[in-house]
Amino acid sequence: MVAVAEIEARIRSNLEPTSCEVTAISEEDRKYSVAIVSHIFEGMPLLKRHRMVNDLFKEELLSGDIHALTIVANPS
Amino acid sequence: MVFFFPSFFFHNHDRELSCGKVSKAFIYIKKIHKMRRVSSLKEYNSLKEEAGNGLGLVVHFSASWCEPCKNVGSMLEGYLSQYNQKVLFAEVDADLVTNVCEAENVECVPFIVFFRTSSRERAQERVADVVGGKLDHLEMNLVSLYGNGHDTRESFPDLNEYLKYLTSRKGVVAFITGTPSRPRCGFTGRLVEIFYELGIKFIYYDVWASDEVCEGLKKYSEWPTYPQVYVDGELIGGYDICSQLKESGELKAILKH
Numbered sequence: 001m002v003a004v005a006e007i008e009a010r011i012r013s014n015l016e017p018t019s020c021e022v023t024a025i026s027e028e029d030r031k032y033s034v035a036i037v038s039h040i041f042e043g044m045p046l047l048k049r050h051r052m053v054n055d056l057f058k059e060e061l062l063s064g065d066i067h068a069l070t071i072v073a074n075p076s
Numbered sequence: 077m078v079f080f081f082p083s084f085f086f087h088n089h090d091r092e093l094s095c096g097k098v099s100k101a102f103i104y105i106k107k108i109h110k111m112r113r114v115s116s117l118k119e120y121n122s123l124k125e126e127a128g129n130g131l132g133l134v135v136h137f138s139a140s141w142c143e144p145c146k147n148v149g150s151m152l153e154g155y156l157s158q159y160n161q162k163v164l165f166a167e168v169d170a171d172l173v174t175n176v177c178e179a180e181n182v183e184c185v186p187f188i189v190f191f192r193t194s195s196r197e198r199a200q201e202r203v204a205d206v207v208g209g210k211l212d213h214l215e216m217n218l219v220s221l222y223g224n225g226h227d228t229r230e231s232f233p234d235l236n237e238y239l240k241y242l243t244s245r246k247g248v249v250a251f252i253t254g255t256p257s258r259p260r261c262g263f264t265g266r267l268v269e270i271f272y273e274l275g276i277k278f279i280y281y282d283v284w285a286s287d288e289v290c291e292g293l294k295k296y297s298e299w300p301t302y303p304q305v306y307v308d309g310e311l312i313g314g315y316d317i318c319s320q321l322k323e324s325g326e327l328k329a330i331l332k333h
Contacts, residue, residue, distance in 0.1 A: 061300035
């Protein structure tokens with residue numbers, strides 16, 4: 001299990017978002033939802049955006065501390 | 077010249093004996109691949125044990141009065157030689173063998189149950205169902221669960237070659253947890269619903285069937301979760317991406333459908 005605040009902090013310090021919203025869909029099931037707006041995503045294919053976000057939590061996703069991240073990542 | 081013996085003579089196995097024209101009779105026994113007609117619960121349980129020698133078992137619950145059952149039966153018969161006893165096919169007359177129906181909780185016909193041989197105990201694990209005579213779902217499950225009969229993991233020199241093969245198969249390939257009819261995760265269920273809603277034909281791989289594939293594909297694709305959807309060996313994404321592509325109207329085109 002990972003704190004929502006930890007997820008948000010890591011996104012903010014790595015992706016320069018103008019907007020960042022993190023929700024625990026189900027903390028018990030370790031499912032989280034993240035909605036990010038960042039200029040970094042400009043011109044970037046959807047798959048690459050999601051991969052960038054997933055990479056921030058690579059260890060947690062592999063260890064199972066995070067079961068699933070639902071991601072919305074837009075440049076504006 | 078061909079000799080036939082009554083089937084009961086060989087303890088419910090059909091055999092064909094043939095003589096060539098030689099000075100000394102040359103006799104060989106050939107097992108004919110056929111649909112097993114189940115007549116008792118005991119026989120059914122024995123069949124499930126026998127299926128442990130191969131990839132699995134497909135059971136068609138039918139009735140003589142059921143018209144769609146004939147189409148299902150014909151289609152399944154067409155797969156017998158391809159799977160060549162690696163997958164066993166059985167038919168249960170639901171009117172006559174009611175205790176098997178009760179044992180498997182089957183209440184309508186046609187009803188097709190797919191079992192997979194679990195790698196650990198060689199027991200038959202019930203992994204998918206097709207309710208009704210949906211021939212396209214039958215085919216999807218057969219191909220997804222048992223491959224083409226020859227393309228099991230042992231046929232490939234290493235895991236990466238196997239993963240490359242699995243992800244590059246024709247059409248849309250979804251790596252999911254469980255199966256479309258028995259999903260083990262909400263995301264898998266919702267992904268399948270998207271495909272059905274848009275009429276997107278696909279095959280799947282249940283990553284629960286193999287720890288090696290389940291963990292290996294995450295590294296191979298650098299994608300940490302399931303489902304994972306591929307076209308032509310290229311990762312399209314997971315449920316989120318497919319859902320967003322559907323909303324933007326791009327999913328069918330991207331899946332080359």
